Amino acid sequence: MITIDESDPTPPYEQIRQQLADQILSGNLVPGERVASVRQLAGDLKLAAGTVARAYSELEANGLIESSRSGTRVRKVEPLPPAARDAARRYIAALEGLELDDAIRAVRVEWPGSRG
Amino acid sequence: MIIPLVVLAGAVALAWLAIAKGRSTEAFRRITVPAELVDSARHARRAFVRRIALAALAAAALGSVAAALSDSAPASYGLVPLLAPGIATLACLVVIAALPGVPVPEAGAKRSADLAARRAWTFAPAWSWALPAVTGTLLLAAVTVLGLTSWPQEDGLFRAVHVESGDYASTAGPYPGWFYGLPVAALAIAVAVAAYVALARVAASARPTDPALREVDRVMRIVTSRVIMKLTAGTFAAYLGALLFAAGTSLTSAAGQWHNGAYSEIEPWTTLGMVELFAGLAVLVGGLALIVLAVIDAVKPPFTVQVAEPAVAAAP
Numbered sequence: 001m002i003t004i005d006e007s008d009p010t011p012p013y014e015q016i017r018q019q020l021a022d023q024i025l026s027g028n029l030v031p032g033e034r035v036a037s038v039r040q041l042a043g044d045l046k047l048a049a050g051t052v053a054r055a056y057s058e059l060e061a062n063g064l065i066e067s068s069r070s071g072t073r074v075r076k077v078e079p080l081p082p083a084a085r086d087a088a089r090r091y092i093a094a095l096e097g098l099e100l101d102d103a104i105r106a107v108r109v110e111w112p113g114s115r116g
Numbered sequence: 117m118i119i120p121l122v123v124l125a126g127a128v129a130l131a132w133l134a135i136a137k138g139r140s141t142e143a144f145r146r147i148t149v150p151a152e153l154v155d156s157a158r159h160a161r162r163a164f165v166r167r168i169a170l171a172a173l174a175a176a177a178l179g180s181v182a183a184a185l186s187d188s189a190p191a192s193y194g195l196v197p198l199l200a201p202g203i204a205t206l207a208c209l210v211v212i213a214a215l216p217g218v219p220v221p222e223a224g225a226k227r228s229a230d231l232a233a234r235r236a237w238t239f240a241p242a243w244s245w246a247l248p249a250v251t252g253t254l255l256l257a258a259v260t261v262l263g264l265t266s267w268p269q270e271d272g273l274f275r276a277v278h279v280e281s282g283d284y285a286s287t288a289g290p291y292p293g294w295f296y297g298l299p300v301a302a303l304a305i306a307v308a309v310a311a312y313v314a315l316a317r318v319a320a321s322a323r324p325t326d327p328a329l330r331e332v333d334r335v336m337r338i339v340t341s342r343v344i345m346k347l348t349a350g351t352f353a354a355y356l357g358a359l360l361f362a363a364g365t366s367l368t369s370a371a372g373q374w375h376n377g378a379y380s381e382i383e384p385w386t387t388l389g390m391v392e393l394f395a396g397l398a399v400l401v402g403g404l405a406l407i408v409l410a411v412i413d414a415v416k417p418p419f420t421v422q423v424a425e426p427a428v429a430a431a432p
Contacts (some may be wrong), residue, residue, distance in 0.1 A: 004226065005226050006226070007225045036231050044227075045228075045229045045325060046322070046325060
C-alpha cells in the first residue's frame with residue numbers, strides 16, 4: 001500500500017519512492033514480485049503518470065526495481081538486517097509522543113558521534 | 117413454435133436452479149461502510165447501474181438494427197438474424213470496455229493505492245475462464261467440422277448437407293456450413309477479444325483512494341467480470357447449440373427421404389443427425405441459461421450498503 005498525503009511538504013514522487021523502497025528493503029515486497037504499472041498507480045493515486053514514472057526511474061537507478069516489457073518487478077536486494085529492525089522497534093517503543101521526523105532527526109544527530 | 121418455448125423454459129429453469137444454488141455465494145454483495153461514505157457508495161451504485169443500462173441499450177440497438185436488416189437482405193438466407201445476438205453481445209462488451217471504471221466520489225488529503233499489479237484475471241476466478249474457453253473452442257471446432265462436411269447449393273454457397281448411399285442421394289439445408297460458420301467464427305473471435313479487453317480494462321481502471329471504499333469498488337469489478345464471463349460463455353454456447361441443432365435438422369432431413377416408393381433412413385447419418393439435434397438443444401438451453409444469469413447479475417443492484425456502527429469508546 002502506498003499513501004500520498006497532500007498536506008505533507010515532501011513531493012508526491014518522493015513519498016512514493018520512500019514508501020516503495022521501505023517495502024522492498026523490509027522484505028514486504030519479495031524479489032521477482034510484480035508491482036503496479038506506472039499507469040495503474042498514477043490512476044489510483046490520481047497523480048500524473050510522470051510523477052510515478054520519476055519515482056520508478058529513481059528506484060530503478062538505485063537497483064531496487066527493474067522494468068521490462070512484461071512489467072515492473074522487484075529486484076533481488078539485501079534486506080535490512082533483522083537486528084537493525086529489532087533495535088528500531090525498541091527505539092520506537094522508548095519514544096514518548098515523538099513524531100517520525102523528530103525520531104529520524106534524533107538518529108541523524110547522534111549518528112556521526114556514535115560512528116566515530 | 118413448441119421447440120423455442122421448450123428451449124426458453126429449460127433455460128429459465130436452469131438459471132433458476134443456478135441462482136438457488138449460488139445464493140450462498142452472494143454474501144459478498146453486502147457491504148458495511150462508515151456513515152460518512154454512504155453517499156459515495158450510493159453514488160457509485162447509481163453510476164454502475166447507468167453504465168449497465170448504457171451497455172444494454174447499445175446491445176438492444178445494434179441487435180435490433182441487425183435483425184431489421186435481415187428483411188432488406190433476403191439473399192442472406194438467415195445469416196443476418198443469426199449474427200444479430202452475437203452483435204448485441206459484442207456491442208455490450210465494447211461499451212463496458214469503453215467505460216471500464218465507475219467513479220466513486222471521495223474527499224480528503226490522503227490517497228492510497230495497492231501496489232499489486234491488476235491483470236485481466238484479477239477479479240474473475242481462474243475457474244470462470246474455463247467456461248468461455250471451452251465453449252469458444254468447441255464452437256470453432258464445430259464450425260470447422262460442419263464446414264468440412266457441408267455441400268454447395270446451386271448458388272455455390274456452402275449451406276447444405278449431402279447424403280449418398282448406393283443409388284440414394286439427397287441434399288438438405290439450411291446446414292451450417294462455411295456460409296454460416298465463417299461469419300459466426302469471425303464474430304466469436306471478435307466477442308472473445310472484446311471480452312478480454314473489457315476484463316483487462318475493468319481491472320486496470322483507477323480504484324478509489326480511500327481504503328474504506330475499496331470494498332465497494334471490488335464488488336462492482338467482480339460483478340462486472342461475472343457479467344462479461346457469463347455473457348461471453350453464454351453467447352458461445354448458444355451459437356454452438358444453434359449450429360448443432362440446425363446441422364442435426366438438416367442431416368436428419370437429408371438422411372431420411374422417400375426413395376423408390378419406400379421411406380429410407382440412411383445410417384449412421386440419421387442417428388448422428390438426431391444426436392446433433394438433441395445435443396444442440398441441450399447446449400442451446402445451457403447457453404441461454406448463462407445469458408439469463410448474466411442479465412440477472414447485471415440488473416440486480418451490485419451491492420447493498422450497511423452503515424457501520426460507530427466505535428464505542430472504552431470505559432475508563
